[in-house]
Amino acid sequence: MAKDRKYCIGFDLGGTKMLSAVLDERLEIKVRRKEKFADKSSGDTVLESIVGCIRGTLEEAGLSPEDLIGIGIGVPGPLDRKKGIVKNTPNLGFTEYPLRDRLEKAIGVPVLLENDVNVGTYGEFVKGAANGFRHVLGIFPGTGIGGGLIIDGKLFLGATGNAGEIGHMIIQVEGRLCGCGQYGCVEALASRTAIAKDAAALAGSG
Secondary structure, eight states: OOOOHHHHHHHOOSSSEEEEEEEEEEEEEEEEEEESOOOOHHHHHHHHHHHHHHHHHHHTTTOOOEEEEEEEEESOOOETTTEEEEEETTTTTTTEEEEHHHHHHHHOOOOEEEEEHHHHHHHHHHSSSTTTOOEEEEEEEEEEEEEEEETTTTTTOTTSSSSTTOTTTTTTTTTTOOOTTTTTHHHHHHSHHHHHEEEHHHTTOO
């Protein structure tokens, strides 16, 4: 008889680290695990790190893949959601990489890919600071600035899948150069990187 599958794994794939968590049927965290990448030279080596982190999380929780409903993974960068492909993440070695299918084959359970900021926003809507609201804009400042949008209780992706991404809206004409090549983007002015540059400049000038 097949096991009663009642757990899932939420996985945050970052540029320098991975965070994996086992959640029960009430979406309460049972175990969480954080690791750095052993090797980011290619998509396949990153996949090996992801699989190792997931297996370590399951072992720590005293579970096996047979206990899982599935895995949800938040990925930085653009995706082809229907095909389960990570289109391009320069910091992780992914270029048109079929992460969903390869991870499903390695672990043996269904995998869902979504943009990391979208799933972060949805997590806050379900169990965090945005719980109880119907319309939510999530803003995630870090190396850049990401955004996610929930309208009437549903994650809103828009025509291109990038709805809510405010990082490259121009808010200062002829402002600071952004990594995207434009000037005066929100990200160029208010990201963690930009604030650190401002702080260093202020310290240097006394």
